[in-house]
Amino acid sequence: MKKQDMNRDWIATARTLSQALPYMQRYSDAIVVIKLGGHAMGSDEAMEEFARDVVLMQQVGVNPVVVHGGGPMINAMLDKLGIESSFVNGKRVTDKATVDVVEMVLSGLVNKRLVQAINSQGGKAVGLSGKDANLIVCEQTNPDLGFVGTPVQMNTAVLHDMFRSNTIPVIAPLGTGRAGETFNINGDTAAGAIAGALKADRLLLLTDVAGVKNDAGEVVTELTAAQIRQMTQDGVIAGGMIPKTETALDAIDRGVRAVVILDGRAPNACLLELFTEHGAGSLIREVPKT
Numbered sequence: 001m002k003k004q005d006m007n008r009d010w011i012a013t014a015r016t017l018s019q020a021l022p023y024m025q026r027y028s029d030a031i032v033v034i035k036l037g038g039h040a041m042g043s044d045e046a047m048e049e050f051a052r053d054v055v056l057m058q059q060v061g062v063n064p065v066v067v068h069g070g071g072p073m074i075n076a077m078l079d080k081l082g083i084e085s086s087f088v089n090g091k092r093v094t095d096k097a098t099v100d101v102v103e104m105v106l107s108g109l110v111n112k113r114l115v116q117a118i119n120s121q122g123g124k125a126v127g128l129s130g131k132d133a134n135l136i137v138c139e140q141t142n143p144d145l146g147f148v149g150t151p152v153q154m155n156t157a158v159l160h161d162m163f164r165s166n167t168i169p170v171i172a173p174l175g176t177g178r179a180g181e182t183f184n185i186n187g188d189t190a191a192g193a194i195a196g197a198l199k200a201d202r203l204l205l206l207t208d209v210a211g212v213k214n215d216a217g218e219v220v221t222e223l224t225a226a227q228i229r230q231m232t233q234d235g236v237i238a239g240g241m242i243p244k245t246e247t248a249l250d251a252i253d254r255g256v257r258a259v260v261i262l263d264g265r266a267p268n269a270c271l272l273e274l275f276t277e278h279g280a281g282s283l284i285r286e287v288p289k290t
Contacts, residue, residue, distance in 0.1 A: 149183025196254025
């Protein structure tokens, strides 16, 4: 690369940082919960980039909380161990053998990989699951589904302790039952419950699509809760987007200021959303911005 081109790159970088200042000030001391899906984790390079973004967010004053999934990794381990899955209405039945594998993969392999990635970028991350300190207490969602849980009680004191010590929580979506059972929780549901309990400023749902699309197939950059409900009723929002928008609406009802559904495979997706004027993905809030 020529020296002149390098100078241009550095000037552009400096200009970008300068333009980001108002947004950095806006999010200083804000709580931002990030749900990282298993498919969005991608390669080691993508994980490294995500980890760097999370550390930068904390460096400028944000309190990030990472909640991760791990569906593809769970499926691979179940196949490797020869544990067959059954389904009820398209949902996996989580029996005792399956929930043991889920806990092993989520709390072990996936969680520690994320923690290591963040720590290697200069952050201080600690991995935990919803079982730790009774962070997420669950009830069984449906007896037919086995050990699948719905959060009914959140105990977030441990997360506030971590914020005060500049520690980044990395949370596996598992919960504890009142009788000590282990429950598997949908990752988006767990992230929404945590964000709601923390009254987070933002919940970022990183997925493998660009955002919520209208009937013309175009990503809608900003939506109200009422518009989401209408689009769902009209069938414009369908399939796998329905549970994500339901998570968004539930989180907003619980006190989250706004939820963003965005493509976690896009480079620096979180930084683009938080620290640029145009943002990324689809932002959902109760009422339009005035």
